[in-house]
Amino acid sequence: MTIAGLFVGEERKLRFFWRAILFILVGIALQPALHPLYDWVVARYRIDDSGLSATSIALGETANFIIAFIPTALFALYERRSIGSYGMPIAKALSANTFEGFLVGIVFAGAVAIGMLALGGMQVHGLALSGRALAASGLAWLGANAIVGIAEELWFRGYLLRALWRSIGFWPASLTIAALFAAIHYFFKPGENIWDVITLVAFSLLCCFTVLRTGSLWFAVGFHAAFDFMQFFVIGTPNGTLIPKGRMLDVTFKGPAWINGGVLGTEASVLMYPMFVLAGLYVWRRYRPAAATTLSPPSQ
Numbered sequence: 001m002t003i004a005g006l007f008v009g010e011e012r013k014l015r016f017f018w019r020a021i022l023f024i025l026v027g028i029a030l031q032p033a034l035h036p037l038y039d040w041v042v043a044r045y046r047i048d049d050s051g052l053s054a055t056s057i058a059l060g061e062t063a064n065f066i067i068a069f070i071p072t073a074l075f076a077l078y079e080r081r082s083i084g085s086y087g088m089p090i091a092k093a094l095s096a097n098t099f100e101g102f103l104v105g106i107v108f109a110g111a112v113a114i115g116m117l118a119l120g121g122m123q124v125h126g127l128a129l130s131g132r133a134l135a136a137s138g139l140a141w142l143g144a145n146a147i148v149g150i151a152e153e154l155w156f157r158g159y160l161l162r163a164l165w166r167s168i169g170f171w172p173a174s175l176t177i178a179a180l181f182a183a184i185h186y187f188f189k190p191g192e193n194i195w196d197v198i199t200l201v202a203f204s205l206l207c208c209f210t211v212l213r214t215g216s217l218w219f220a221v222g223f224h225a226a227f228d229f230m231q232f233f234v235i236g237t238p239n240g241t242l243i244p245k246g247r248m249l250d251v252t253f254k255g256p257a258w259i260n261g262g263v264l265g266t267e268a269s270v271l272m273y274p275m276f277v278l279a280g281l282y283v284w285r286r287y288r289p290a291a292a293t294t295l296s297p298p299s300q
Contacts, residue, residue, distance in 0.1 A: 017167035019075060023160050024180075026071040034063050052232070052242035054140035061147040068155035075159055086159045087217035088150075101210065101219035104282065105226025108275050113235045115271040121259030128236065128250040137246035141233035142225075149225035153217045156181050157207055170212060178204035189240040195261070196268040202276040203227075209280060213287035223279075237265030 009015045014022075038059065042049050049056040069083075076083045084090050092098075116122035129137055156177050164173030182200040186192045207220040231237050236247030241263045253260040261268030 020163035053245040054144040058144040065151035098218040098222040101222030105223040109230030121255035145229040149221040174208035
């Protein structure tokens with residue numbers, strides 16, 4: 001194979017491995033370019049983006065969506081495909097898959113919370129909010145976490161997964177993305193430890209597996225949104241030493257860190273691990289792998 005052949009495939013186009021690398025590099029390059037726009041929006045509309053709030057999450061994840069959307073759109077033009085063909089067809093955004101993923105996320109995180117309560121790692125003292133304030137906060141967190149699900153799934157498991165899948169195979173691609181997903185959280189979120197890293201890797205692998213089985217990202221989007229909604233709004237768990245603002249429950253987390261995750265919250269709880277196994281078994285039994293064949297054409 002010639003040197004050119006290392007980079008260009010049979011169709012005289014860049015090989016998918018290098019497309020994946022370029023996708024990441026373009027995303028990284030876009031981050032500092034968006035900082036002035038982010039600062040302008042915050043100043044123009046006098047937004048308080050401090051702490052862990054629905055507003056701060058929505059702003060940050062909107063920026064992540066833009067960072068993921070631009071290189072996805074560029075590669076869609078390059079490959080002469082629609083943007084939705086990389087796992088997010090717009091017509092299926094409100095499909096049964098999305099709502100099923102959301103329900104699985106609710107049950108998943110809810111079961112962890114029940115386990116923490118039963119084992120003494122979480123204490124509920126009532127509601128932290130009531131009436132209109134509770135409804136408004138719930139809607140704000142729901143919207144913010146919907147953006148989280150769309151932005152992070154598009155960034156990590158949209159075009160990037162497809163490109164790596166076509167170049168090195170599904171599971172090596174999934175493991176690579178899981179390592180990247182965990183590394184970004186590990187190096188940029190305060191207080192991270194090995195238990196949270198295990199959760200992040202398992203979370204990413206589960207989301208990739210849903211793509212393999214369902215043929216799209218919408219199940220993963222719904223699951224991701226519900227997972228975070230339950231953590232931040234309903235449970236009110238700490239996340240990287242920060243306490244969610246506008247949470248539903250007045251709670252404390254006294255007890256062993258292996259149960260409640262300590263300053264990292266439910267993500268670092270060992271109760272997460274059996275739930276990932278159960279969720280994976282559910283997806284495995286619920287969907288047949290043939291549903292995703294259109295996303296995995298022969299490698300180039």
